[in-house]
Amino acid sequence: MTAASAVPEPPPEADPAHWRGVAPDPNADRSLAEDSDPAAVARLRARSRALLADVLRPHRARLGTAVALLLTQNAAAMSGPYLVMLGIDRAIEPLRAGEPGPLIAVAVSFAAAAGIEYAARRGFLTISARIGQAVLLDLRRRVYAHFLHLPVAFHERYTSGRMISRLTSDIDSIAELVDGGVESLVMAALTIVSVAGILLWLDLPLASVTLLAFPLLFWLSRWFARASASAYRRTREAMALVIVHFVESMRGIRAVQAYRRQARNQHIFDSVNDDYRRSSRHAFHLIATYSPGIKLIGNVTVAVVLCYGGARVLGGDTGVGVLAAFLLYLRRFFEPMQELSQFYNSLQSATAGLEKLAGVLDERPSVAEPTRPVPLPDGPARGAVRFHGVSFGYRPDSPILTELDLAIPAGQTVALIGPTGAGKSTVAKLLARFHDPDSGTVTLGGVDLREVADAELRRAMVLVTQETHLYGGTVADNIRFGRPDADDAAVEAAARAIGAHDFISALPDGYATEVHRRGGRLSAGQRQLVAFARAFLADPAVLILDEATSSLDVPTERLVQQALGSILRDRTALVIAHRLSTVETADRVLVLDRGRIVEDGPPAELIVGGGRYADLHRQWRDSLL
Amino acid sequence: MAAGSGGGPADRGEIRRHPLRNLWRLRRYLRPHAVEFGWLMLAGLAATGAGIAVPLVAQRVVDGPVARRDLTGLFLLAGLALLLGLAEALLIFIRRWVQSSSSVAMEAAIRTDVYAHLQGLSASFHDRWPSGQLLSRITSDLSVLRRFLSFGLFFLVLNLVTYLVVVVLLIRLHPALGMLVAASAVPLFLIARRFGRHYHVASRRMQDQQGDVATLVEETAQGLRTMKAYGRGPQLAARFAASTEALHDTGIGKGRLLARTSALLDLVPNLTLGTVLVAGAAAVAGGRLTIGQLVAFVSLQLMLIWPVQSLGWIIANGQEAATAADRIQEVLDTRPAIADRPVAIALVRSTVRGRLRFEGVGFRYPGSAVPVLRGLDLTVEPGETVAVVGATGSGKSTLLSLVPRLHDVSAGRITLDGHDLRALRLASLRGLVGVAFEEPTLFSMSVWENLTLGRPDAGEDEVRAALALAQAEFAYDLPWGLRTRLGEQGLSLSGGQRQRLALARAVLIRPAVLVLDDPLSALDVHTEALVESALKRVLRNTTALLVVHRPSTIALADRVALLEHGRITAVGTHTELLAGVPTYRGLLSAEPAAASIAGTPTSTDPTPGGSPLVLS
Ligand SMILES: Nc1ncnc2c1ncn2[C@@H]1O[C@H](COP(=O)(O)OP(=O)(O)O)[C@@H](O)[C@H]1O
C-alpha cells in the first residue's frame, strides 16, 4: 500500500511522494473485504475462485460440448499421421500392382479426418468464445449493478478511477484466461494423464524414476503460486492507481493547464506508471523463471531416464524398443507442462483481477434496501418529514449532527440557512438517504427511511444539489431523467415552467442538442436549469434543493422560484440557499450552526427578533443595490 | 442516453493508407531495446534448436551405444542431452526475462508519452473526447501492444523462420513434392489476408467499444449522486447492459472469425499432407521415390503443422496491435490547438503591469455555428478590478477562459501590456494568470497538493496566508491537516469549503491577473463578507476580472461591464449602470421583477435602455 498506511508525518511539502495525502480511512482505496492479513487474503482468494465457478455454472452444458469437440478434434488430428503410415505400409504395394483401391480408401479417410478436425475445431473455438464472452458479460454486469447499489459514502472513498479500473482493466485480465484457458487446460491435463498411464504400463521402474520429478514440479509450482499471487495483486493495485490519476487529471484538465500543473502531474504519473511497470515486470519475471524451470525439470528427467534406461537395457532388464518408446512419450509428457504453466500464470493473473471484483461484490451496502419495505402513506401525509434525535458523522471521531430533532409537516416549505460547513448539506443528504444516521431516525410520512423501498423513496423525494450532473446525451434525455416515461410535450412543459425553454430552443438542435460529457456544452447556469427542469418533471412529494440556484443570475433564479412556488404549494420542500431572497418566500426558516438548529420560525418573525437570521438578513439587505 | 456514442474520435473506421503503418511508426519505442531484441531472438532460435536436438540425441542413444552395449558412449550422449536440456531451459529463461523487461519498459514509455501529449492538448479536444476513450488507449490498447511485442512478434519471426527452413529442406529432399508444399503457402496467404482484413475491422470496433464502456463507467461514477437522487439505477444498468452487450457481440464475432480461420489454417496443411501422401505413393509405386524418402518427407512436413496452426492467433494478435497502434497514434497525431509560437516571449513577473485589453474579440466553440462572443472590446487597467455581469449563458465563463488561453480567440485579439496573448509563452502567461473556476476542481490528493497546484514550491507561510485570505483555515482542522487526502472531486468538503480552497489556490500563485468566475457563489453571507474584505486587499494591486451574480460581490469591482449578445454593451461603476442601464438593473435587482425579463439574453430585446425592465 502507498501513502495511506504511512502515517508518520514529515511536513507535506518535504516529501513529494506524499501527494496523495493521508486518507481519513486507511482502507480508502480498497473494498472492506480486502484486508492485508493473511486469513483475509486467503478468504478473498477462495471467494474469487468461487466467483469464477459461479459465473461458469450456467455454461456447464456448453463447456461439456466444448470439451467433447476438443476431444473429437484431437482424435481426428491424431488419426492423420496414423493414416499416413497406413497409406505407406498398406497402399503402395497394391498400387504397384495397379490396384488404387487401398490408396483411395486411405485418402478418403484422411480427407474425412481432416474435415472432422476442421468442423470440430471451428465448433470448439466458436463455443469457447461464446462461453468466454458470456462470462465477461456476466461479470461486468454483476459488478456494475453492485456498484450502483453501494452507497455514496463508499464511492467517495473508492473513487471513480478505481471503479473504472475494476470494470475495465481487471476484467481484461480475466479475458485473457477465458480466451485460451479451456483449451490448454483440457488438452494438457488429458495428455499428461494418458501419457502417464502409458509410461507406467511401458516400464514401471523407469516410470517411477520419472515420477521423482513430481515433488520438484510441485515445489516449483507452489513457489510460483505464492509469489505470483502477491505480484499480480500488486499489479492490479498499481494499475488502479495509474487509472485513478489519469482519469482525474483528464477530468481536471482545465485546472491542470491553467495552473501549469503538467510537469508535476507528469512526475506523479511517471511514478505511478513506473510502479506499474516494476510490478508487472516482477510478475513477468516470475513466469519467465517458472516456465523454463518446468522445462529444466523435464529435460533433466529425460537425461536421467536416458542413463538409467540405457543401463537397464544394457543389463537386459528391458528392451531397446521400450526405451525408445518411453523416451518419445516422455517428451510428450513434459511438453504440455509448459502449456499448463502458461495456463496457471493466466489463472493467477485473472484471480488477482477476480479478487478485486469479489472484494467489491462482497461489500455490503451500508445504506441497504429494506428486506420488507413499508409502503409510504398516500395523500398529503406522504410529505411529512421528521428527524428524531439524529446523530451523524462522516467519521466516527467528528460528529457533524448531534441529536437533531426536526419536524416538517407535509406541504411546508422550509429554508435551511447557516454558515458553510454547518451541516446543511448533511441534513439534506440524510433526508435523501445518501447516508443513514448513526443514531436516531429520519422518517418520511411516518415511515423510517430505512424501511422504504428505494424506488418508492425516489419517486417521493428528489434532491437537487449544487453539483448538477448531466449525462452524455441530449437535453431532452437529461430532463427526462426525472421521469423516464414522460413524452416530449411534458419535457418541454417542464422546461418552460422553469424558464429554460428559451435557451434550449436557441441551441442548434433545440431539445435534441447533445450536451457533451458532463453537460460541457452548456454554461453552469444552463446546466442548473436543466437539472431543475428534471426535478420539476419528476414531480416529487418532497423536494430538497441544496444551493441549487447558485449559478443562476438573479432574474432567472427568481423565475425558477416562481415556478417552484407554484408546484411546491402543496408539497414539502427543504431549501438551502445563501441568497435570502429564496428564503423570504419560505413558510419557515431554520438556522443551523455546527450541527444544531439555533433558530426556527417564520421569516417575518425571525426578522424582528434580534437573532442570527435577523443579522444575516440585515447584512444581506445591505449588500443589495 | 447514448453516452458513448457522443463526441469522440471522429475518424472511427476510416480507411488507413496501410494497416501496419502506425504500428511501424511506433518502432521508435523499440529502438532503445533493439540490441536486447536481437539477443532474445537469437536466444529464442537457439533454444528452439536445442529443443529439437534433445530428442535427436535421445534417439541416437537408443540407436548407438545401447545397441552397441557401449556404457561410456551412453553416458557421454546422456551427458550431451543433459547439457542441451540445460542450455534450452537457460536460453528460454534468458529470452523471457529480457523480453518481459523490455516489453513492459516500452509499454511504460508509450504510456508516459501519451499522457504528456494529452496534458498538452487543449480544452476543446478534451471536451470532444470522452475520457474513457483516452483511458482505454493507455490501458487495454497498450497491453495489446505489449503482448504483441513480447509474444506475437517473436513467434511470428520464429514461425516464419521454421516454415522457410522446413520448406527449403523439403524442396531439397524432393523438389516436386517440395514445391507442392511450398505452393500451399498461396491459400494460406489468401486466408491470412482475408482474415486480417476482417479481423482488423472487428478489433477496431471492439477496442472502441471498450472505450465506450470505460466512458460509461466513468460517467456513472460521476453522476452517482444524481442517479441515487432519482433512483435511476435500473435505467443506468440497462444502458450499461446495452453497451456491454455490444461488446459481447463483437467479441463473439471476433471469436467466430478466429474459429473459422484457425480451422481453415488447420485444414490446409492437412490437405497438403494428404496430397503429398497420394502423390508420393504414386511416385513410390512408379519407382521415382523410395519409401524411406517418403517417410522422411512426411515426418519433416509434420513439423509445419504448428507454425501454420498458430498463424491465426499470431495474425489476430498482430491485427489487434495494429489497431491499438492506430488508436494511440490518433491521439499522438493530434496537434495541440493551443501551443507556443516559434518565437514566443516570456514576460518577467516583476515587469508586468497587467493591462488587459480585449480588442474586437470574437469566439466560437469548435463545431458550433453561432459565435458566443463577437466584437467584444474591454480594457482592464493595471490594478483595476472589473466585474463582468450578464445573464445565464451570456458567455461570461467563456470570456474568462480566454485569458489563460484555455481557448484561443476566433477573431480579434487579447493583449496583456500590449502583447498579444498568443505571442507569449503559454507557461509564462499561465504563470501570470490566476484562475478560480466556476466549479472548483479538486483532486483526490492531499489538501496541500491541491493548493499548490500552480506553485509546487510555495512555502508554508504563503500557503497559510492564502488560506487566511480565502477564509479557508478549516483546512488545518481536517484530521491530518493539510496532508489529509480530499475525497474525489473534493466532495468530502462542503461546497463553500471547496470554493474557498479554489480561491486560495488562485491567489497563492501571486498572479498579475486574477480571473475569478463566480468565486463566492457557494458562500454564506457572513463568510462572503469576510472573504470580500480580504480579497479587496489583494485586488488593490492586481488586475482582476470577475464574474459575479450577486450585488454584494460587485462592491469588489472598480468598474462593471455588462455582457450581452456577445459584446460588452455598457461599462461603468455599479451606481452608474444601475441608474442608466435597465438591463443591468434587471439582472441585479433584488426585487421581484416581471417574468418577461428573466428570459434568456438571446430572446430579449437587444437594445439597452429599451422598455423599462424593472417594475418595482
Ligand atoms: N463526504 C464527506 N466526508 C467527510 N466529511 C464531510 C463530507 N461531506 C461534508 N463533510 C464535512 O462535514 C461538515 C458539514 O458539511 P456540509 O453539510 O456539506 O456543510 P454545509 O452546511 O456547508 O452544507 C464540513 O465540515 C465538511 O467538511
Ligand SMILES: Nc1ncnc2c1ncn2[C@@H]1O[C@H](COP(=O)(O)OP(=O)(O)O)[C@@H](O)[C@H]1O
Ligand atoms: N463547449 C461548448 N461548446 C459549445 N457551446 C458552448 C460550450 N460551452 C458553452 N457553450 C455555450 O456558450 C454560451 C456561453 O456559455 P458560458 O460562457 O458558460 O456562459 P455564462 O455566461 O453563464 O458563464 C452558452 O450559451 C453555452 O451554451
Ligand SMILES: [Mg+2]
Ligand atoms: Mg452545503
Ligand SMILES: [Mg+2]
Ligand atoms: Mg458561467
